[in-house]
Each structure stands twice: as structure tokens, then as C-alpha cells.
Amino acid sequence: MSASESGIASSRQSAWVIPAALQTAYQHYVVQHHGRFLLAINFIAMIAYDLYVFADALLIPDMALESLLLRGGMSLVGLVNIYLVFWRYRNVLLMDMLMPVHDIISTIAWFELLKRSSSPDVPTFVYASVVFIILANLGARYSFRGILACSAAISGIILYNQWLLHDGQSKPVLVFSIAYLPVLLFSLFISWTNINGVRRAFLDDQEKQRQRDELAALNLRLARQASTDALTDIGNRRAFDLALEENWQQMQRNGRPFSLLLLDIDFFKPFNDHYGHQVGDQCLCEVARCISAGLRQGQGNVYRYGGEEFVVLLQITDVGELNALAERLREQVANLAIEHQYRPDGLNRLTISIGACTTQAAGVQQARDLFAQCDRLLYQAKQQGRNQVCSQLLHALRA
Incomplete structure (x- = not known):
């Protein structure tokens, strides 16, 4: 008191x-x-x-x-x-x-x-x-x-x-x-x-x-709980959906594009099955902290999209800068050296795959198009062997 x-x-x-x-x-x-x-x-x-x-x-x-x-x-x-x-x-x-x-x-x-x-x-x-x-x-x-x-x-x-x-x-x-x-x-x-x-x-x-004041603090806590992932303490899917739409509206008003990273932990199901859900939860928290720590202040926000998927909403417009950041995040997660003896490719440590795209990419006409492009690129990164970044290199300015 x-x-x-x-x-x-x-x-x-x-x-x-x-x-x-x-x-x-x-x-x-x-x-x-x-x-x-x-x-x-x-x-x-x-x-x-x-x-x-x-x-x-x-x-x-x-x-x-x-x-x-x-x-x-x-x-x-x-x-x-x-x-x-x-x-x-x-x-x-x-x-x-x-x-x-x-x-x-x-x-x-x-x-x-x-x-x-x-x-x-x-x-x-x-x-x-x-x-x-x-x-x-x-x-x-x-x-x-x-x-x-x-x-x-x-x-x-x-x-x-x-x-x-x-x-x-x-x-x-x-x-x-x-x-x-x-x-x-x-x-x-x-x-x-x-x-x-x-x-x-x-x-x-x-x-x-x-x-x-107590009511305002309670409302703030409830709002934070409603927009925060309980396990990793980062933004949840609801918060991401709102932030994505808000950024899209701002881009339409001021013309400043932005970017998106969609990250997925490679072979997380066998990791969770063999090491247990408690270790799996700890792994998700470590990866979330690692991704958040890899961003400069004000550079972007991290959200847990669901399961072992994470989304990073970035105020980056250059594709080269976006690729460099995505590669750095991939390396930082790999450097955590979290043991993963049960992945089928024999790498024996936990890694992530990333799909990266900017709003300037061809075919991005709405906010959901940007996420769909990232999802497609993430799938492509997994198809090509995982533990890599796949980005939209062929892009054009939106009319």
C-alpha cells in the first residue's frame, strides 16, 4: 500500500x-x-x-x-x-x-x-x-x-x-x-x-x-494480457493482427513502407515430443528472447503467431537490410546451441527458418498479401533444407 x-x-x-x-x-x-x-x-x-x-x-x-x-x-x-x-x-x-x-x-x-x-x-x-x-x-x-x-x-x-x-x-x-x-x-x-x-x-x-487509478491499472493489465502471449511474454497473434493493420493504414497515409519476417523453429514437433513440453516451452521462451534481443530499440516488434511460429514487424524498407537482419537473427538462434538430437537432418541443434518480405514486393496489395508472401517464402526456405532465410528479392514499388 x-x-x-x-x-x-x-x-x-x-x-x-x-x-x-x-x-x-x-x-x-x-x-x-x-x-x-x-x-x-x-x-x-x-x-x-x-x-x-x-x-x-x-x-x-x-x-x-x-x-x-x-x-x-x-x-x-x-x-x-x-x-x-x-x-x-x-x-x-x-x-x-x-x-x-x-x-x-x-x-x-x-x-x-x-x-x-x-x-x-x-x-x-x-x-x-x-x-x-x-x-x-x-x-x-x-x-x-x-x-x-x-x-x-x-x-x-x-x-x-x-x-x-x-x-x-x-x-x-x-x-x-x-x-x-x-x-x-x-x-x-x-x-x-x-x-x-x-x-x-x-x-x-x-x-x-x-x-x-486502480481501474486504469486493471484495464491496462487486462489490455496487456489480451495482447500478450502468456508463455513468452511477447505480443500474441491478436496484437500482431492489430499492429499489421495499423502499420498498413499508416503506410497508406504517409507512404512509408515496412517489412515482415515470419520465423518458424525447425523440427519443433520431434523436439517437443522427445524432450517434453516443459523443455519445449523453455525453448520457445529462449527463442523469443533471442529474437527480441536481436532488434535495435524502435526497429520492430516481435509476436508469437502460434505454436513455434514468430512474426517480426519491422520499420525497414530496404531489402538488403532486411536480409541482413534476418540472417543475423537466424545465426543468433543457432548460436544458442540448444541441443536437438532428434531432428532428421542430423544437425543436432535447434535452428529457425525465415521468410522475409517488404510491402514494396510485387503482388502485395493488402496487409494479408504481405503475410501470405512471407508464409510462402518460409515454406520455400523449409523446402530448401531449413535453417535459412528466403526473401522476396524480385520486388517493385506499389503504384
Whole structure:
């Protein structure tokens, strides 16, 4: 089980904790899915804070000008911070905590205006401070610890300034606290719910992605099994048929010819009968590996056509080069020196015969014609004594 899979498994027990292995992915997820919301809430909070200038002008008119200048200056600073956090650094914790931190500063600044005002409406107006805690808590989507710290700071500032505004009288502070505490707890609960919802959504997304990856891997394995010979681990006949047709279609589109080798192990039936099927299977695997090793990377692909027959699909157009490659493969298989004491020609080692043809050969009008030519040439090689290459030397360019 990978680190991410174990992290997802453990997170099923508690969606509250994001495992360390998933932290980076979680941060990217929050930025991708909630970055626009965090940006929007910063602008909404800034607009709401600036609109309070009208309330200041109405309830603390002696501080109206200072309120206007203060809010304007803080908004400019806020815009700079928004640019730095959302477009320059793009740190998810800074994105999440920028508005609550602005709220802390705004709370301090607003209470400074109230403390300096001589308006009789200050004791009533101070109840509007609950807006700061509401805005701070409802905008968080990533760090509940961060919002707890900011909420504690904002609450401390509000209650301390309440105490100062009432000259240390406990009753007004108590009355205010009774009204303030439910707002604080409710907004924190909403914040916890929102953040927990984001975490659960992330973990669900990770689980779905894990399932998609497992399904893709399974489909890949099934596709490979469907196109791979189970014994030799090279392409099977189905894979060859598809590859041959695909190469033929490509040749028709781009005009680049290709070639085919049809290889057959000489006297394989007596080898299999006398040495046993297990040794016969080992022989097939060794021959397949030898043929594959004899090709340069990207030069061609090897397939088991059936029984002891193999096919090599090559991106070779020159007949001379094709003959040279076929001869080299024949020699490499012979050099394996696999004992074969039961072949009737007395050679006493395992060999192969090869039919070789290019798509440029005369009479090749379709993909099946190319294979038929190779099959005919392979039969000719066997008729002439086996352990040899027979190729289509008389060929012409197709019209």
C-alpha cells in the first residue's frame, strides 16, 4: 500500500486530520477549489468595512473624517496584501488567514475611533463589533486552528475595549458578553463545519482518484494480457493482427513502407515430443528472447503467431537490410546451441527458418498479401533444407 493509500485509509477513521502524506495535495486542492472563494470573501469584507464609514458618520460624527481616512488607507494596504498573497506567493494558509488578520487590525482601528468619540451612541454602536467575528469565522476554508487563534484575538480585543469604554464596569461588559458569546460559538461552529466539509470533500476526491487509478491499472493489465502471449511474454497473434493493420493504414497515409519476417523453429514437433513440453516451452521462451534481443530499440516488434511460429514487424524498407537482419537473427538462434538430437537432418541443434518480405514486393496489395508472401517464402526456405532465410528479392514499388 502506497503512502497516499495508507493516508486515505487512516483518514476514513477521522476526516478531521489530513495525513502528512496528503498535506501537499490537500493544499493544492484548497487553492484549486476554494481559492476564488477566499479571494472573493476578502473583497466582500473590505467592501463591508468601507461601507461602515456611513454608520460612523451617523453615530460617531465627530470621527467621520478620521474614519474615512482610516478606512481608505487600510483598504489600500489590504489590496496590496491581497495581491501579494493571492497572485505572488499563493500560500494556502496566508490565503485562508488574510481576511481574519485584516479583521483583527480593523477591530483595533475601529475601537480606537470609538474610544476617541464623544458621541452618546457609542455604547449602542459597540454592538456592531459582532460583525468582525462573523466575517472572520465564516470565510475560513483551510485552518481551524488559525481561525481559533484569530477568533480569540478578536474576542479579546472586543471585550477589553468594552471594558475600557465602560470604565471597568462589569455589568455592561457582562450584558455585551451574553449577546456576543452565542454569535462567537455559532460562527465558530459554522467555520468548523465548512473546514471539515472541505476536508471530507478532499478525502472523497482522493478516494475516487485512487479508484480511478486502480481501474486504469486493471484495464491496462487486462489490455496487456489480451495482447500478450502468456508463455513468452511477447505480443500474441491478436496484437500482431492489430499492429499489421495499423502499420498498413499508416503506410497508406504517409507512404512509408515496412517489412515482415515470419520465423518458424525447425523440427519443433520431434523436439517437443522427445524432450517434453516443459523443455519445449523453455525453448520457445529462449527463442523469443533471442529474437527480441536481436532488434535495435524502435526497429520492430516481435509476436508469437502460434505454436513455434514468430512474426517480426519491422520499420525497414530496404531489402538488403532486411536480409541482413534476418540472417543475423537466424545465426543468433543457432548460436544458442540448444541441443536437438532428434531432428532428421542430423544437425543436432535447434535452428529457425525465415521468410522475409517488404510491402514494396510485387503482388502485395493488402496487409494479408504481405503475410501470405512471407508464409510462402518460409515454406520455400523449409523446402530448401531449413535453417535459412528466403526473401522476396524480385520486388517493385506499389503504384
